[in-house]
Amino acid sequence: MTSSPHYDALVVGARCAGSAAAIALARAGRRVLLVDRTAFPSDTLSTHVNFPSAVAEIDKLGALERVMACDPPKATHGMVQADGVRCLERFASVDGIDYGICVPRPHFDDALVRTAIDAGAELRERTSCERLVWAGGRVTGAVLRGPDGEEYAVSCSLLVGADGRRSSVARMVGSERPYRGSDNNRACAFFYMDDPQVGTVWRERLIQLRQGATHALIFPCPDDRVLCLFMGPREDIPAWRKDPMGMWERMLEENPAVRERLGGATNFTKLRSTAENPAFFRRSSGPGWCLAGDAGHFKDPIIGQGMRDAMRFGRLWGEAAAPVLDDPAALDAALRAVEERRDRECMATYHWGNRESRIFDVSPLHREVLAAWDGADPPRLLHMFDRIQSPHRVLNPLVGARFATRAMLRRGADRRAILREAVEELRIDAGIWREELFPRFRSTRQSRSERTDWQWPPRRPARAAGAAPAVAPAAVAVDPLDIGESVPAGAERVAA
Ligand SMILES: Cc1cc2nc3c(=O)[nH]c(=O)nc-3n(C[C@H](O)[C@H](O)[C@H](O)COP(=O)(O)OP(=O)(O)OC[C@H]3O[C@@H](n4cnc5c(N)ncnc54)[C@H](O)[C@@H]3O)c2cc1C
Structure with a gap:
C-alpha cells in the first residue's frame, strides 16, 4: 500500500454536503482532498427542489451562477391545494433570493464540485473510502481505493463523512445506529416529462396537490421539462413499479388538479421510486471527524429541505473547523458546536417532515x-x-x-x-x-411526531408478488436497497 501526503481535511462524498464543506475549507486556505466513488456529472435519487433559502445557500457557496447556467425556471410562487381549496403565495426574499429552482442532480452536483475545485480543493473521482486510520482515539486518516483498485492511505487532521444516508463513515466511526428517528410512511414515485404548460404561469410555481391519501408535487425543470412526484402510502409502491403508466392514469383520475396541470404530458422518463424514507439523527461529531448532510441527519423528503441543510451545515462545519484544524481539542469542540447548532435549527423541521409523512385524508x-x-x-x-x-x-x-x-x-x-x-x-x-x-443535546426521548415502531435497520417493505422493479436494471444501476445511489447522468431518459 502506498501513502500520499498529509491533508488538512479529507472529505468523503462530493455532493451537497461534501462540496460545501470542501469549498469552505479550501477558501480558508486549507489543503482539502475531496473524494467520491462516482464520477461527475452523476445522478442520485432525489427530486431536487430548492426553495429560496436553499438557493441562498448555493449563493453563499459561490455556485449559483454555475447552477443557473442550465437556465431553470425561477419559481416565484408556491402553492398547496387540497380538495380544490388553494393557497397560493409569493416567496419572500431570503438573503436577497426570492425564487426556487429544480435543477436535476447531474448538473447541480457537478456545479458544486467544480466550485470546490475552483476554491482549491483536490477532487478524486471513482475513489472510495475503505477504512479509517486511528491514532490515540482520533481519526487521523483513511485508506482509499482509487479507480484502478489500488489502495493507499491518506492522513488528515479532519475527516468529513458526507457520504449520504447509508454512510460507511458513520459505520466506521461507530455511529451508524441513529439515536432517534422515525420510520415514515409515505413513499416516493416520480417521473420527468415534457411540460404541457410551457409559457404559462404554472412554470413559476412549485406546487403540492393533495387529494385523498396521495400528495402530488410538481416542480418545473430546465429544458421545458417538469418533475411530478407522488407521495402516497408505501403499500402503493409495488403497483407503481408493476404498472407505472397505469398508476399515472389512476392519479389523473383521482386528482383532477393533477390532470389540469399535467394532462396531455408526453415524453416520460422511467419511474423512479423508493419506499424507504426513515428520518433520523446520528451522533455526528467526534475526535477528528464529523458527519455532514444525510450521513448525520435525514428528514422526510416530503418537505424538500435535505439539500439546503446538507449545503448549509457542510459549509458551517468547514468554516468552523478551518481556523482550528491544528488544535485537536479546539477542533473537536468546534465540530460539536456545529452539530448542536444543526440539531437546534433542524429539529422542528424534522418533526414537520414526520408529521407530513403521516397518511391522512x-x-x-x-x-x-x-x-x-x-x-x-x-x-x-x-x-x-x-x-x-x-x-x-x-x-x-x-x-x-x-x-x-x-x-x-x-x-x-x-x-x-x-x-x-x-x-x-x-x-x-x-x-x-x-x-x-428545554433542548437536550442528542436526546433519545421520543416525541409524538415520531413513529413509535421505529427500528434500525429500517424494515424493508415486501415487494408484491410479480411486481417488477421500476427501473430497467440493464439501463440504470439502482441501489438494491432503493435509497438513492449514483446512476450515470442521463441514463434513464426514455420516450414514453
Ligand atoms: C426520494 C428523495 C427525494 C428527495 N427530494 C429532495 C428535494 O426535492 N429537495 C431536497 O432539498 N432534498 C431532497 N431529498 C434529500 C436530498 O437528496 C439529500 O438531503 C441530499 O442529497 C444530501 O446530500 P449529501 O451530500 O449529504 O449526500 P448524497 O447526495 O447522498 O451524496 C453522498 C455521496 O457520497 C458518495 N459516497 C458514498 N459512500 C462513499 C464512499 N465510501 N467513498 C466515497 N464516496 C462515497 C456517493 O457516491 C454520493 O455521491 C430527497 C431525498 C430522497 C431520497
Whole structure:
C-alpha cells in the first residue's frame, strides 16, 4: 500500500454536503482532498427542489451562477391545494433570493464540485473510502481505493463523512445506529416529462396537490421539462413499479388538479421510486471527524429541505473547523458546536417532515387553513418551506384553535372528528415546544411526531408478488436497497 501526503481535511462524498464543506475549507486556505466513488456529472435519487433559502445557500457557496447556467425556471410562487381549496403565495426574499429552482442532480452536483475545485480543493473521482486510520482515539486518516483498485492511505487532521444516508463513515466511526428517528410512511414515485404548460404561469410555481391519501408535487425543470412526484402510502409502491403508466392514469383520475396541470404530458422518463424514507439523527461529531448532510441527519423528503441543510451545515462545519484544524481539542469542540447548532435549527423541521409523512385524508381543518391563508402577504405556508419561521410557530396552538373552532362551526361539520384531530395536533406541538424550550443535546426521548415502531435497520417493505422493479436494471444501476445511489447522468431518459 502506498501513502500520499498529509491533508488538512479529507472529505468523503462530493455532493451537497461534501462540496460545501470542501469549498469552505479550501477558501480558508486549507489543503482539502475531496473524494467520491462516482464520477461527475452523476445522478442520485432525489427530486431536487430548492426553495429560496436553499438557493441562498448555493449563493453563499459561490455556485449559483454555475447552477443557473442550465437556465431553470425561477419559481416565484408556491402553492398547496387540497380538495380544490388553494393557497397560493409569493416567496419572500431570503438573503436577497426570492425564487426556487429544480435543477436535476447531474448538473447541480457537478456545479458544486467544480466550485470546490475552483476554491482549491483536490477532487478524486471513482475513489472510495475503505477504512479509517486511528491514532490515540482520533481519526487521523483513511485508506482509499482509487479507480484502478489500488489502495493507499491518506492522513488528515479532519475527516468529513458526507457520504449520504447509508454512510460507511458513520459505520466506521461507530455511529451508524441513529439515536432517534422515525420510520415514515409515505413513499416516493416520480417521473420527468415534457411540460404541457410551457409559457404559462404554472412554470413559476412549485406546487403540492393533495387529494385523498396521495400528495402530488410538481416542480418545473430546465429544458421545458417538469418533475411530478407522488407521495402516497408505501403499500402503493409495488403497483407503481408493476404498472407505472397505469398508476399515472389512476392519479389523473383521482386528482383532477393533477390532470389540469399535467394532462396531455408526453415524453416520460422511467419511474423512479423508493419506499424507504426513515428520518433520523446520528451522533455526528467526534475526535477528528464529523458527519455532514444525510450521513448525520435525514428528514422526510416530503418537505424538500435535505439539500439546503446538507449545503448549509457542510459549509458551517468547514468554516468552523478551518481556523482550528491544528488544535485537536479546539477542533473537536468546534465540530460539536456545529452539530448542536444543526440539531437546534433542524429539529422542528424534522418533526414537520414526520408529521407530513403521516397518511391522512384532507380534513376540514386543512381546508380552513389553506382558504384563510390564500394570497397571504407576507406568506405563511411558504415561510415554513423557507425556514423563516418554524411550522409550530406559524401554525401555533392559538392559530390552530381558531381554525378548529371555525371548522366546527360550519354547517354539517363532524365536530368530534375535528376535535380529535385538533387535540392530536396539539399533543404533537406540545412535544416540539418542549424540545425547543428545554433542548437536550442528542436526546433519545421520543416525541409524538415520531413513529413509535421505529427500528434500525429500517424494515424493508415486501415487494408484491410479480411486481417488477421500476427501473430497467440493464439501463440504470439502482441501489438494491432503493435509497438513492449514483446512476450515470442521463441514463434513464426514455420516450414514453
Ligand atoms: C426520494 C428523495 C427525494 C428527495 N427530494 C429532495 C428535494 O426535492 N429537495 C431536497 O432539498 N432534498 C431532497 N431529498 C434529500 C436530498 O437528496 C439529500 O438531503 C441530499 O442529497 C444530501 O446530500 P449529501 O451530500 O449529504 O449526500 P448524497 O447526495 O447522498 O451524496 C453522498 C455521496 O457520497 C458518495 N459516497 C458514498 N459512500 C462513499 C464512499 N465510501 N467513498 C466515497 N464516496 C462515497 C456517493 O457516491 C454520493 O455521491 C430527497 C431525498 C430522497 C431520497
